[in-house]
Every structure is written in structure tokens, then in C-alpha cells.
Amino acid sequence: MHLEELPDGSRGVNMPANEVVKLEDVWVHYDGEPALEGVNLAINQEDFLGVIGPNGGGKTTLLKVILGLIKPGQGKVTVLGGTPERGRKLVGYVPQYSLFDRDFPVSVWDVVLMGRLGQAGLFRRYSEEDKKTARHALETVEMLDFKDRQIGELSGGEQQRVFIARALVVEPKLLLLDEPTASVDAPMQTGFYELLQRLKQRMAIVLVTHDISAVSIYVDEIACLNRRLFYHHSKEISVEELEATYQCPIELIAHGVPHRILREHD
């Protein structure tokens, strides 16, 4: 393993060109309790990965490790060829919905611009470039008309779109979403997933959720996380084979024909 010069001038590990994230034997403990155990994961540029698992299984911890907000006790994390802190510049983050004060006196426009703080620099106003990117991001999520509204006035689904726009303004190579549909109603969820399908063309997406049914239709890869990570490659089981073979009751209950069945693991 040798260090080579990367496009941004920094020195990084020699990783395959389209590998966006690599976790090697990552362990995280909170007060002695394990949150992540020996996690190995590689995410590529074209991936649209859904991470599912029970609450408390470490899904949010996984995202925070990728973002460098949590340092693993053991193991190695590489993001875009460098440390997670450096990788942040090109990572868009959509945190869990519940974490803000609805009454906060801030407009949609202000919230989206916050994503540009790293680009804008301390002590300076936001530039025209920053504003242009913000406008473009709001157009992508179809929320430009709402730009002067106070953030608390919006519905759950609309707020979610604003937070996605905030993540998009850094023009990320990786988009991380934590329980994005937790308080969004069903019709809005379809629109949300279709937005992600469009975004998938330009960036890797990792979506963490406990909502299995909606996820399985849209994502390309699935990983199950309950302190330990099990990665199911999309080619593992084909939909046609399943539909032909299995007409019998399945453990997963969902609307319509389940498009995915995962091989059992422990």
C-alpha cells in the first residue's frame, strides 16, 4: 500500500478509482457496549446502498463513522481516498429529521446555504457561486418556490427535501441519508425515492432506515446491520428466478410481490 498524489493535492491510499468509502474491520464502543463489530464495507461510485436493521443496531453510528464524527476504536475508515474529515468536503449528509427546533427563525434559503459554509470560508459573505448552487439544489428537489418560508412552516416531506438540498450544495460524490422517511407520509415517499433515483446518476448514495418495504424496491444493494454488517450483492438472487420458483408464503410481508428475498444469515 503506497501513498500517491490525489486530484485535490493531498496524499492518499491507493484505492480503486471509483471506490468512495472503505471500512476495514471497524469497531465502535459506547461506554464499553459495542455499537459496531468488525464492520467491513466498500462502497463504489455507482452504488445505491440501503442499510437496514433494528433500532440500536448501529446504523446512525455507521454514518457518523463515515463522516468522521465518531472515531472507531479499531479499524480503518477511508473516504474518497483520504480521512473522513477530509472527505467531508464532498459528502452530503441528511441527518435524522427530528434533530431541529421547528420554531427556529430561519428560512429555507438560509438552511440550504448552510451547506456551503465549507466553501464560503470564515468571515466572508456567501458568494454568487454559493447562491447559484443553492438555487440549483432547491430546483433539483423542487422546493425553490418555498425558499423564503420559515423552515417550521413546511410539512415533514417538504422539510426533508430542503435538508437534501442542503446536502446537495457541496456537489457531493457521496450522499448519506439517515432515516429519511421517518416522518414522511406514503405518497411523498414515492416522490422522495424517485428523486434519489435521479441523484444516483451523479453520486453514491447510502440510505439508512428501518423501513424495509419501501427500501427494497428502489435501492440496488442491501446491507443488514445489527452491530455486524452483512452485505447482500444485488446479483445474489434474481427477481425472475424468485417469481418463477416461489409462489409460497414468505417471511417478509409487503404490498405487492416482494422484489427481493435475502439469504438467511445469523
Add this chain to the structure above:
Amino acid sequence: MRHALLAGLLAAVACGIIGVYVVINRMVFISGGVSHCSFGGIGLGYYLGINPVLGALFFTVASALGMGIVTRRTKLPEDTAIGVLWVMGMALGIILVGLTPGYPPDLFSYLFGNILLVPTFDLFVMLILDIVIISVVFLLYKEFLALSFDEEFGTVAGIPTERLYLILLCLIALTVVVLIKVVGIILIMALLTIPAAMARQFTHSLKRMMLLSVFFGAVFAVGGLWLSYALDWASGATIVLVSVALFIASLGFSRLRSRRQLKVSLLPQRQLSDE
């Protein structure tokens, strides 16, 4: 009297601007801790034979920074740290004054304010502190907004959130020092809370909230001064009572407004959240 009015206006600028951050960040308890702690600095100033306001300045900034660092780096819960800070400063101030030789100074004016006897030097210090506060807030406006709204995202976006938080604590400390002579240590919390909280009723924009908050602070100061002069009441306490009365009135006013809007706008949202 002219000094008193000037002091009131200078105080309104500081508490109007910083009070907004105190209110939106729910740091009211912190502001109480910092303001009571400043009494230690007053005592220190007397003990060292320097202007007590200057003693308060350095002591309060140091204490606020210390509290901020301790809460961030250790597992100590924030409100425990604030509680300790609160009483430590007061107790230290009392002891230091007691150790100072000579006649005991008029502590009453520091605890409860004495806006009518603010010396010119103190006005000068207040002006400098106001300029510092305005400059820092102007330069770091977008960073403070992000820190207040979503600190974790701010860290991800690339701003030095811990340092910014410590700077904000320093600004609160500076504002506390500006307010000591106006309403006194015991009541500073009122001016750091009420003007901003009242301004919040009338606008959704942070910038407008700051302007309104300064305006209300000025109204309270001038109105309270006039009333205390007319009724021969303690000036600091009258300013605070005026602000409380007007704030309660504004709550009643905005409740009337929002009740009309309640039926129209909240219903659809409630249906969504019931899913």
C-alpha cells in the same frame, strides 16, 4: 440622567443582539450562571485595587470559557457545570470583598444595578464592548446561525463548531459585563431573555429579530428609567418589571393572532403527522 439614558441604550444594543442567540440556543440558564459568576470578578477587582468592572470583564470571560471547555471535553452535564459556576463566582466575590481592607464598597449597586450613577469610564467600556460584539457577530453571522440551528451539520460542513461555541460564550460574558451597572447582576438574565423572546413573536427572520430585540431593549430601558424616576422606584428593577409587563402583553396579543390562523394552517399538518 443623560449618562443613565446612554447606559440604557448601550446595554440595549448588547443584550438585543446576544439575547437572540441566548434565546434561540436555549442558553438562558447559562446566561444566569455567567452573570452571577461575574460577581467574583467584581470582588477580584476590589481586592486588586482596580476598577471592578474591569475585574468582572476578565474574570467572567475566563469563567465562561472554562465552563465551556469543561462541558465539551468531559462528561459533566452542562447544567451541573452552570450551577457550580453560578455559586462559585458569587461566593468568591463575597469573600474577596470581605478580605479587602477599608470600608466595604456599595455592593448593592452591582447586585441590583445603579444606572443613575454610571461613570463616564464605564460608558466608554460599554461602547467598546458593543463595538466588539457587533463586529464579531457581523463577521461570524452565518457561522453562528449554523451553530445555533444544527451544530452537528455545521461540523460536517466544515466550521470549527467548538471554537465558535466558546466565542459565543465569551460574547455572552461581555454582554453580562455591559449590563451589570444597568440592571444589576441578579436581574441581567431578564434583559438577555425578554427583548429577544418578545422580538421572536413578531418575525421569523433572525436579522429582524435582532433589530427588534435591540429596539425593545431600548424601549424597556428608557421606559423603565422614566417610570422609576416618576415613582421613585429602584431603576434596574423597574426596567425589568416594564419588560416583563410588556412581554406578557405581547404574548396575549400574539395568542389572539395565532388562534385565528390555527384552524386554517394546522389541520392539514396534523393529518400528515398522524400517519
